[in-house]
Amino acid sequence: MRGFHYGVLQEDPAVRERYIRFLDERLSIGGAEVGAIAAELLALRGSLTPTQAQLVLEHDAHNPGYHQLRLNAELVKWLAGDIDVSLQRVLVESLEKGLTLLDGEHWESSYHYALTYLVFALAYWVLTGQTTELSVRIFLLGLKSAFLEQGPISEGLRADTLAAIEPLLAKAPGAILQDAIVKGRTYGDPVVRTICNLLVLRNPTN
Secondary structure, eight states, X not given: OHHHHHHHHHHOHHHHHHHHHHHHHHHHHOSTTHHHHHHHHHHHHSOOOHHHHHHHHHHHHHSOSGGGHHHHHHHHHHHTSOOOXXXXXXXXXXXXXXXXXXXXXXXXXXXXXXXXXXXXXXXXXXXXXXXXXXHHHHHHHXXXXXXXXXXXXXXXXXXXXXXXXXXXXXXXXXXXXXXXXXHHTTOSSHHHHHHHHHHTTTOTTO
16 A cells, blocks of 8 residues: 555656645644654655754654654665755754753663664764764763664564664764764763774774
8 A cells, every 4th residue: 555655756847746745734733743754745745944954853852762763764765865954953953952851861760762863963963063962961862762762573672773873973073973983982881881892893993
């Protein structure tokens, strides 16, 4: 059914446009389906409006988890691309609010939240070219969560998380990434320290 659905949208531009307008209207209502609707919009149009971006990023930060995998994967594709300057300020403000919200999550109950944490931290670095203690903390939490995802499908989740984040990771400033890993080597959490020490084994001068 899904293949047929997308086949029709690709073959008929008019149907596609009507469907996108329908998604825009549905997203403006909000509610529990924000993540699913936004993922669909991003897959079809490749972007969100400033108002939609604020709504979706707030929703994502309030509702982290593996059920948001498709949304976060689509957000990565968008945020790793060329973002209009007029939209960057709105995105940065929303990311800052999201980082603060995510900082309130309990470290030991966040194993399925890895992609959300990594998206917010990496997108902030990509859009600002700057780092903060908060963004580093959320990034390190994302690394820990990615390695410690639990449950019968944890291996698949880990692979999906690491594959999905690659476009943002590739675009993030190398110096900021290196600084985060170095800080992680002396972090208060032993799991974070171990992960970060493993990541620098190939470059023991760090």
